[in-house]
Amino acid sequence: MKKIFYLLSITFIILQSCSSDSSDTNVSSSQLVGKWEVFQVGEFPPGTSINSSTPLMNFQFECSTKKDNYQFGSQGSFKAVTYNSSCAEGGGIGTYTKTDNFINVYQNNVLQVTWEIITLTNTTLKIKETTPNYIMVSSYNKI
Incomplete structure (x- = not known):
């Protein structure tokens, strides 16, 4: 049930619509x-202090052969790719901007x-999204 919630919330945010203590955020776009x-x-109650060592749960993919991902292009293009239990592709496309340690998706x-970057290295992206009801933290590996 939680994996469906995480997948739906990420997809919904892309299609519908706090500070960091890590020095890894001041990096090149x-x-x-x-x-x-x-x-x-991970999902946390409002007001929770989030940092680079905040523990998260492994993401449970709906499709066993394809992995959900984000694609950031060099000219500001953005694509969210999700897969359902039948491995059919969903998601959305748009654009993004990165300013300091924030990513805005349009x-x-x-x-x-708007995501706040907690960690951004050549191999790891950890972001948080703050809403009135929760803080969603997601970690990604570059492939």
Whole structure:
């Protein structure tokens, strides 16, 4: 049930619509460019202190042969790719901007979500999204 919630919440945010203590956030935007496979996720109550060592749970993929991912292009293109239990592809496309340690994702020039970067290296992306009801933290591996 939780894996469905995480998958739906990530997809919903992309299609619909706090501070960090890590020194890994002040990096070049070029490190963000590429394909990032979701690895771990966690949901926390508002006000929870989140940092680079906050424990997360392994993400449970709906499709056993394909992995959900985000794709950040060098010219600001963005694609969210999700797979359901039948391994049919879903998701959405849009654009993104990275400013300091924030990523803004847009669809049809309308801001859909803002993620705060907790960690960004050549191999790891850990982001958090803060809403009035929860804090969602997701970790990705570059593939």
